[in-house]
Amino acid sequence: MSQMQKYQSSKIFNQTDGISMALYSVSINTSQKTILDHINLEIKEGEMIAVLGKSGAGKSTLLRVIAGLVKTHRNMMFFNGSDFHSLKKNDKNQLRKNIGFIPQQFKLIKELSVFENVMIGRLGKMGRFSSMFRIYPQNDKKIALECIAKVGLSGKESLVARKLSGGEQQRVAIARCLAQEPQIILADEPVASLDVSLIETILEILDNENKKGKTVVFVMHDVELAKRFAKRMILMKEGKIISDKLTEETKDDSIKSLFN
Numbered sequence: 001m002s003q004m005q006k007y008q009s010s011k012i013f014n015q016t017d018g019i020s021m022a023l024y025s026v027s028i029n030t031s032q033k034t035i036l037d038h039i040n041l042e043i044k045e046g047e048m049i050a051v052l053g054k055s056g057a058g059k060s061t062l063l064r065v066i067a068g069l070v071k072t073h074r075n076m077m078f079f080n081g082s083d084f085h086s087l088k089k090n091d092k093n094q095l096r097k098n099i100g101f102i103p104q105q106f107k108l109i110k111e112l113s114v115f116e117n118v119m120i121g122r123l124g125k126m127g128r129f130s131s132m133f134r135i136y137p138q139n140d141k142k143i144a145l146e147c148i149a150k151v152g153l154s155g156k157e158s159l160v161a162r163k164l165s166g167g168e169q170q171r172v173a174i175a176r177c178l179a180q181e182p183q184i185i186l187a188d189e190p191v192a193s194l195d196v197s198l199i200e201t202i203l204e205i206l207d208n209e210n211k212k213g214k215t216v217v218f219v220m221h222d223v224e225l226a227k228r229f230a231k232r233m234i235l236m237k238e239g240k241i242i243s244d245k246l247t248e249e250t251k252d253d254s255i256k257s258l259f260n
Ligand SMILES: Nc1ncnc2c1ncn2[C@@H]1O[C@H](COP(=O)(O)OP(=O)(O)OP(=O)(O)O)[C@@H](O)[C@H]1O
Pocket: 030, 035, 053, 054, 055, 056, 057, 058, 059, 060, 061, 062, 104
């Protein structure tokens, strides 16, 4: 691919496009420590990947880097072959609309209702007028309500987020991400606050999104669940990737060594 083609990006992040991405030697340092240490990673469109590691290994930071929430140096992060930092503003925005992030801390607007929080996922698809005045098109409302139903929160649409339990808030964050209809879903411990009965439901929702062609990368502490749902496993220790293989090729010993 020529440099010209590489940076000619105006149409590459359409809603229907898949997105593959690559991180080349990304390191993130703070004054006290190295959080990510020479991470090299390629993620193809339609993969379902679990990221495992003990607390502090750098898993959330890795997801935040992919989501474009942590600055990397030029020429280190590529989407569909295009250098993220060289993208035009419009293309960057288009790309961001196609990356859904379910943060560990949910990041809901506590004073807004479940419905309004989930509608935030639709804002990127609406005109400025609709989003400014909260006059939402019927189709967007329908999608938001369907996503609320998917995560089992029908009937709670008008409750304000601060009145929800931790598990309910987590499901609102998941519904908000689904409502965005992104091509890449980054989920940071998406079932950490959920009852056993709901864990399967949520992972099956992510699995279904993957079967529809979405790329899903999730951080998970439960090794057995990660093995069941992910086709590839990235094992992280002290900011480094120590194993990156298909799930069936990932050795139990490597997983055990994460927690020593
Ligand atoms: N902005 C920051 N400034 C300084 N240190 C940070 C920052 N973000 C993360 N860290 C540190 O980097 C390390 C990795 O953090 P990160 O949240 O990525 O780990 P993690 O593997 O997701 O952990 P957990 O499973 O507990 O969520 C931690 O020691 C954390 O304190």
